Amino acid sequence: MTVDMTAPAPLPDPADYGFTVVAESGLPAEHAALAERVRRLVDATAHSTADPAVLAEAAEEVDRISALLEGARRETGAMLHRRVDGRDEYTTLTNAVGAELNPAAPPLRLAGAAEGVRGEVVLGGAYQGPPGLVHGGWIAALLDQAMGHAAVVLGMPGLTANLSVDYRRPTPLGRPVEVTGRVTGTERRKVFVAGEVRVDGELTAEGTAVMVRILPLR
Numbered sequence: 001m002t003v004d005m006t007a008p009a010p011l012p013d014p015a016d017y018g019f020t021v022v023a024e025s026g027l028p029a030e031h032a033a034l035a036e037r038v039r040r041l042v043d044a045t046a047h048s049t050a051d052p053a054v055l056a057e058a059a060e061e062v063d064r065i066s067a068l069l070e071g072a073r074r075e076t077g078a079m080l081h082r083r084v085d086g087r088d089e090y091t092t093l094t095n096a097v098g099a100e101l102n103p104a105a106p107p108l109r110l111a112g113a114a115e116g117v118r119g120e121v122v123l124g125g126a127y128q129g130p131p132g133l134v135h136g137g138w139i140a141a142l143l144d145q146a147m148g149h150a151a152v153v154l155g156m157p158g159l160t161a162n163l164s165v166d167y168r169r170p171t172p173l174g175r176p177v178e179v180t181g182r183v184t185g186t187e188r189r190k191v192f193v194a195g196e197v198r199v200d201g202e203l204t205a206e207g208t209a210v211m212v213r214i215l216p217l218r
């Protein structure tokens, strides 16, 4: 069927499924700032050539910081709610791709574009596969997220049932990577999606997926 980008369906409310929903507007800015610092820490740890004594000192400092944070822990399944362009949007608060508060997630922020969604992210050495290149599994994850988000934007959130990726060119680390996703069709609960990864305008990977829609409970 043809996809009408102008009339997104209302999203199912995750609260109806028993998930905690957290409003983005209620989150302290300090939390995102902390996550950004931890991303720097991850990169510094992965690439460190420091002496054993320095490494041991750093490990103790990290223990102290972990203990500071562990006292106030949110449950893992919590969902984040935000209003974007006058519509509701939900994602998991610690989503492995793009969650601002999850330092293990590459900070890919997707937004509605002319035809689907688009975002940009720079991946450092913590996302390495072959020397100097982004790991193929992370490229698949970026595509999965962008394609899933394209379905969410049209009010059709779902689970990935099938995902296929073609790697056309190596994707370098440390450079802005553009990720796009769009819905190409629907059939009953199936939402067909496609996505691309580009660096400096050059296509480095493209994918397709079948998302199976989550049915509203009411």
Ligand SMILES: CCCCC/C=C\C/C=C\C/C=C\C/C=C\CCCC(=O)SCCNC(=O)CCNC(=O)[C@H](O)C(C)(C)COP(=O)(O)OP(=O)(O)OC[C@H]1O[C@@H](n2cnc3c(N)ncnc32)[C@H](O)[C@@H]1OP(=O)(O)O
Pocket (backbone or CB within 6 Å): 011, 012, 013, 014, 017, 090, 091, 092, 144, 145, 148, 149, 152, 157, 158, 159, 160, 161, 162, 187, 188, 189, 190, 210, 212, 214
């Ligand atoms: C969980 C509730 C949450 C509620 C929250 C509300 C709102 C949420 C808003 C946003 C969502 C948040 C984030 C989205 C952003 C990013 C996306 C990340 C994506 C992921 O990270 S997601 C994790 C990996 N993913 C899985 O963990 C799925 C495991 N899997 C299953 O849970 C089942 O397998 C399922 C559900 C897929 C289907 O099961 P089912 O029983 O519900 O449906 P059924 O089998 O009847 O299939 C129905 C139609 O799909 C066709 N179909 C089935 N499988 C297919 C395949 N492999 N290839 C091609 N077509 C397939 C059938 O052929 C039939 O088609 P037809 O209509 O033509 O007969």
